[in-house]
Amino acid sequence: MNIAFSPCPNDTFVFHAWVHGLVPGAPKLEVTYADIDITNSLAAGSNGPDVVKISYAALPWVLSEYALLPCGGALGKGCGPLLLTSNRAGSFIDPAKLHHSRVAVPSERSTAYLLFRLWAAQHVPGGVGEIIVLPFHEIMPAVRDGLVDAGLVIHEARFTYPSYGLILMADLGSWWEQTTNLPIPLGAIIARRSLDLPAITGWIQASVRYAWAYPERSREYVLHHSQELSAEVTQAHIKLYVNEFTETIGELGYKAVETLLSKASLEGLVPKVDPEKLRF
CATH class of the missing domain: 3.40.190.10 (Periplasmic binding protein-like II)
Structure with missing residues (x-):
C-alpha cells in the first residue's frame, strides 16, 4: 500500500509504527514524504496514493475518489496558522x-x-x-x-x-x-474509496496508540525527518498537533470540518460539500 504524508513531526510520529511494521495485520507501506502543497496535488491527480495527508481545504475537490478517514489527521485548539x-x-x-x-x-x-x-x-x-x-x-x-x-x-x-x-x-x-467555539480542522487523512476503509482506520488508530505508548521508539525517525528542528521544538510540535482528534475525529471534529467547508463554500472559496460525503 502506498501512502503520502509530510515529514513534519506530527505525521512521522503518528505513522512511525505502521511504517516500521509494528501494527499487526497492516500491509507494508511505501512512503512518499512531501509538503502538504504537494500531497494536495497528488490526491487531485489521476494516480494518487492509496492513503494521503491533505489540507481540509483541498477535501472538496477529491471526495469523489477519496473518503475522509476519522483518524490520523490534525485538528485541535491553539494550533492554527x-x-x-x-x-x-x-x-x-x-x-x-x-x-x-x-x-x-x-x-x-x-x-x-x-x-x-x-x-x-x-x-x-x-x-x-x-x-x-x-x-x-x-x-x-x-x-x-x-x-x-x-x-x-x-x-x-x-x-x-x-x-x-x-x-x-x-x-x-x-x-x-x-x-x-470549535477546534481547527487543519490536515486530513484520506483513503481511496475502493479500499477497506474500516481496516485502514483501525491500522492508523493502532499506530497512533503505539506512538503514545512508546514515544521514545519513534524519536530517531521523527528527528531524522525534521532535521532543521531542535528536539524541544519537535516535541512541542507533536504535543500540539497529536491529540484526541488524531485518534478519532468524533462528532465535535466532524462539526468543525462541516462548519469550515460550509463557510468557505458560502464565500465561494470551495465547492459545496454534502455533509454525508464526509463519513463512510
Whole structure:
C-alpha cells in the first residue's frame, strides 16, 4: 500500500509504527514524504496514493475518489496558522493595510489560506493586495527581508518566528475558535474509496496508540525527518498537533470540518460539500 504524508513531526510520529511494521495485520507501506502543497496535488491527480495527508481545504475537490478517514489527521485548539509581519521601523499591524500589501502564503489550497481568506473577508476592506505563493520554509525569511509585507505560516513557525524578528498580526486559529467555539480542522487523512476503509482506520488508530505508548521508539525517525528542528521544538510540535482528534475525529471534529467547508463554500472559496460525503 502506498501512502503520502509530510515529514513534519506530527505525521512521522503518528505513522512511525505502521511504517516500521509494528501494527499487526497492516500491509507494508511505501512512503512518499512531501509538503502538504504537494500531497494536495497528488490526491487531485489521476494516480494518487492509496492513503494521503491533505489540507481540509483541498477535501472538496477529491471526495469523489477519496473518503475522509476519522483518524490520523490534525485538528485541535491553539494550533492554527499565524499571520506575521516584521518589526522593522514603519512596519504595520493594522489588518486594513493589507489591502495595499503583498502577503506570502504556503498554498492556495491549504486550510491556512482558507482561514486567512475567511478572516480577511471580515478584517480587510477591499480585499488583500497581492497573494504570493512561496514554499513554507521561505515565508519567514521573505517577511524578515522585506520581500513581502506579511506571511501566513503554519506548524513549527508558531515556536520559531520570534527568532526571525517577526511579530504577530493575527492568530487565525484563535480567531476561528472565538468565532465558532470549535477546534481547527487543519490536515486530513484520506483513503481511496475502493479500499477497506474500516481496516485502514483501525491500522492508523493502532499506530497512533503505539506512538503514545512508546514515544521514545519513534524519536530517531521523527528527528531524522525534521532535521532543521531542535528536539524541544519537535516535541512541542507533536504535543500540539497529536491529540484526541488524531485518534478519532468524533462528532465535535466532524462539526468543525462541516462548519469550515460550509463557510468557505458560502464565500465561494470551495465547492459545496454534502455533509454525508464526509463519513463512510
